[in-house]
Amino acid sequence: MSFGYQVLGFGSGGGLGPAVAIVYDCIAGGGSGQAGPGWSGNEVTGGSGGGGFISNTSVDFYGGSTYTLTVGGGGGTSRNKGVNSTIVGDGDVNIIALGGGYGGDHYGQAGSSGGSGGGGGYAGGAGAGTADQGNAGSASCGSAPGRVAGGGGGKGGAGGCNGTKGTSGAGATSSIPTVSGTFSVGGEGNGPSHTNNANGGANTGDGANAEGDGGSGRIHLKILTSEYTGTTTGSPAVSTSGSYTILQYTGTGTYKA
Numbered sequence: 742m743s744f745g746y747q748v749l750g751f752g753s754g755g756g757l758g759p760a761v762a763i764v765y766d767c768i769a770g771g772g773s774g775q776a777g778p779g780w781s782g783n784e785v786t787g788g789s790g791g792g793g794f795i796s797n798t799s800v801d802f803y804g805g806s807t808y809t810l811t812v813g814g815g816g817g818t819s820r821n822k823g824v825n826s827t828i829v830g831d832g833d834v835n836i837i838a839l840g841g842g843y844g845g846d847h848y849g850q851a852g853s854s855g856g857s858g859g860g861g862g863y864a865g866g867a868g869a870g871t872a873d874q875g876n877a878g879s880a881s882c883g884s885a886p887g888r889v890a891g892g893g894g895g896k897g898g899a900g901g902c903n904g905t906k907g908t909s910g911a912g913a914t915s916s917i918p919t920v921s922g923t924f925s926v927g928g929e930g931n932g933p934s935h936t937n938n939a940n941g942g943a944n945t946g947d948g949a950n951a952e953g954d955g956g957s958g959r960i961h962l963k964i965l966t967s968e969y970t971g972t973t974t975g976s977p978a979v980s981t982s983g984s985y986t987i988l989q990y991t992g993t994g995t996y997k998a
Contacts, residue, residue, distance in 0.1 A: 757831055758804025761998045764963040765836070766915050766924075767795040769856050769874075770823030771955030772841035772893065773816035774928050785881065786862045787844030788893035788900060788907045789816065789928035792823045792958050793856020793874030795838050796896070796924075797916045802998035806831035810962075810975065811993045813840055815955030820846070822855050826958040841955055842868035842878065844893060844928065852878040852891060860891030860900045860907045860930050870894050875925055876910050893927030906932035917963045918982030920989060924959065960990040972997035 769792030792813065802808055808831075813824030823840030842855030845862030852859030857875030858868025870876040879891035879900035892900030895910030902908065907930020912923040962977075969986040975994015980987045988996065 757806060758998070760801040760803055761964070761968050762799055763802050764797060764799050764917060765828065766797065766917060766920070766959070766961040767826050767828055767836050767838040768924050768958045768960065769793045769826040769838040769840045770813040770815045770958045771925070771928065772823045772843040772853065772855055772859050773819055773821045773955050775819050775844035775846050775859075775862060775931070784847040784863065785888055785890035786847050786931040787852045787860030787865060787878065787881070787890045788909055788930040789844050789955055790841035790852065790855045790857035790859045790868060790870070790878055790893040791875055791895040791910060791912060791925035791927045792826070792841045792955070793838035793871055794896040794913055794925035795836065795874055796913060800828070800834055800836065801832060802830065802834070802996070803832050804998050807995050807997045808834060809995050810960045810990050812960055812990055813838070813958040815957055816840065816843055817954055819843070822853060823955045823958070826960060828960065838958065839871050839874060841875070841893065841925075841927070844878070844890070844930065845881070852893065857894035857896065857910055857925060857927055858900075860893045860927070862890055863888055865891070867891055867900070868894070870899075878910070878927065879907060889932065890930030892930050895927040896925035900927050902930075906930045915961060917961050917987055918985065919980040919987050920961050928955070957991065962988040962996060964988070970997055
């Protein structure tokens with residue numbers, strides 16, 4: 742399995758059409774926040790990790806071949822990782838952005854690993870991120886009765902702690918024209934006084950609040966308009982910038998090069 746990058750493998754030119762250079766973003770779903778009452782210092786729960794974000798990278802598609810773009814959903818309710826997003830097709834293209842990790846519970850569970858890692862619950866450790874996709878969450882910090890849960894990591898930075906709750910890892914933006922938004926943001930931890938904090942959103946690959954679903958992923962493609970075929974499924978948003986056509990997929994679909 743290839744974690745995050747295409748492998749242009751043996752014989753990739755045989756029987757395939759001409760190579761077409763594609764710039765892409767591949768963003769996985771965010772992990773779920775961890776439910777927890779948060780009524781006292783020993784009931785804090787960790788924030789969720791943002792989905793893995795492989796950004797502004799190039800791959801060759803081959804003329805006449807159809808590529809499947811699978812957009813991963815958020816982790817759902819408590820203790821679920823986000824779902825991977827993938828780009829797969831001829832020429833041994835196998836790109837995988839990993840779903841974000843979930844936050845640890847109030848019994849001392851660590852955050853889970855993922856594209857970005859989840860934050861630790863009460864006295865729990867940090868979840869690891871994945872190189873070139875996202876950052877680690879943070880461990881729980883402080884001591885009872887004022888212990889703080891760890892925040893989830895994001896593409897733009899690791900999770901952290903402050904005096905009230907775990908803070909979310911920063912997200913990142915795309916350099917593909919017409920693509921707007923901050924993607925792969927970690928979720929915030931749950932503080933000791935039921936201080937759940939929403940930090941997720943649909944179709945952003947964000948983390949979530951302390952009880953919520955992770956955000957869904959996205960896939961973006963930038964193609965020279967002179968090489969754009971217009972053959973798609975999945976109803977991507979289509980725009981142009983200069984000599985390029987940009988496709989933004991918020992659900993699973995295909996592109997035929």
